Amino acid sequence: MAEPTADGRFGAFGGCYVPEALIPACRTLEQEFRTAWADPAFRGELARTLKLYAGRPTPVTPATRLSAELGVNLLLKREDLAHTGSHKINNVLGQGLLARRMGRTRLLAETGAGQHGVATATVGALLGLDVTVFMGAKDVERQELNVFRMELLGATVVPVTTGGQTLADATSEAFRHWVGQSETAHYCIGSTMGPHPYPWMVREFQRVIGEEARGQCAELLPAGVPDVVVACVGGGSNAAGTFAGFVDTSAQLVGVEAAGGAAIGSGSPGILHGFDSYLLQDDDGQVLEAHSVSAGLDYPGVGPEHSHLADSGRARYVSATDDEVLHALRKLAQTEGILAALESCHALAWVLRAAGTSELPSGSTVLLTLSGRGDKDAAQVRELLK
């Protein structure tokens, strides 16, 4: 996947739709990221931290029993084993090191389920940066434990009481605070979304998933490359990082959205939070609330590069319902002994549905990015299964 155009576009999508006050901050960030990314010292420090602190490389695990049951060869890229329990740490370590290099002393972040908030609080503690996390009041209630984790790590959590009080509102609020503090604070966006350069930068920081997996598949698979590469899509960062490792191969790329938050599946092009992409909205252009069991996919938009991959046909986007996701969660737990995050179970739900059909014929090899572990969801799943 290539660099966006100079104006931050992937095909027709992306751009930088922010209030004038934030333009200098976005420009500076782009230059600083470009320089850092070309600097072997920065790349080296990031690689070292990912290895010694975050526990990379994460393994690729053959899901042996489940594969036998499904008649496909399923490999799991284990982001659940990264420090803090999800792929979010890859991006946050990158942005944290960049923020420190830029002389910023504070990190601002939005969070839905709290995974990105916890990752940001963690990296803030590691690098000695102040952290403020904006979280919808509804999510603060739903994800009490993650709020406590963030606070234990020294972060301040600000409940957002406007709108639907979920991720989209938390994101708007983070932008509002960034406008006033862009000289001292770095806004650490949690996915491949936001104004240019964020979607590109976050994908580059997540590219490590796909690059590792490419090498691991080469060792594990006789063909070297899987037939299908699949990942769940909220804003799209774990999927973008995964796809980046396989976009130049013959592998089919599949992104799985939540049925209640399927921006590509049921949205139309629109502009929210600084970028142009598929968006759930009404005829007037008012943004609709997403609804999903997984707070991490409860977002009405999707990263612009995914909209481009969809329109260009290089990747295919499907969706999974809450019921399918809960079923997938249990299935994986009981066949492989892995309790996966509800978000990640969207990808698995598609594999369970498609295996043995023309979408995913028997004998196919599949690499699935298991973006996070399910401990955070245990209480919620218990309620849902009652």
Added chain:
Amino acid sequence: MTRTATGDRPQLEAHLRERRSQKRKLLVPFVTAGVSADWLDLVVALVEAGADAIEIGLPFSDPMLEGVTIQQASQRALERGMTTTRALHAIAELELDVPLIAMTYSNLIKRHGYEDFCRRLSESGVSGLIPVDTPLDEAGPLIKAARTNHIETVLVAAPSTPDDRLKQIAEVGSGFVYASTVMGTTGERTSLGQQAADLAGRVRACTDRPVLLGFGISGPETAVEAARHADGVVMGAALMRRVLEGQTVDEVTGLARQVREALEAV
């Protein structure tokens, strides 16, 4: 009365320049369309109280640049069923002798289509458009559609905007230059900082278009402070807070009258 693109709609910049030439400091109150049942009465009353133009906020579900008050006003308006179409139909019925300026977010404009949106503004008697989250770099296609429909596109300048960019903003935009007093969101403030004076000065140095300061103008004192450095002010949250608190049109307009009077002395 539905006005046409070539009808009796006042030209925004020409109107403001003309008023400025009378040594008058300009007052542009902001009203969120649909914030209350009598919002149109409020618009009319504000003109009678001495407004030189009125900024109409077309409510958007996710207003990234607004502080709490205008967020609440937008939410209230949407809950009351306001839409772009309804707002423009309502506005079209007004007969005012000052220009109307629509303020909104890119998504509403894009959703209706740049060309369609601007044509509908024009047909409703609106003269100007402030697309607050469409910066200079993204504004090209919108400005083109606006021009075709005789709509003047007002661009925002911020304290962080460097001089060379200010110049472009002043050149590419029209109507007036909307200078933001602070690095922050809309909302009332007790005083304005040096940033406001500095920005107004920098904008004036690169254009003779009218320059209005907005964000944080809360009453006569902040308005006077701003008007010392600029051609006038935009006042929004202070009015909308009063509406949200349930004040009558008369009471809300009282604030605009006080500001108008105070500006006479600048």
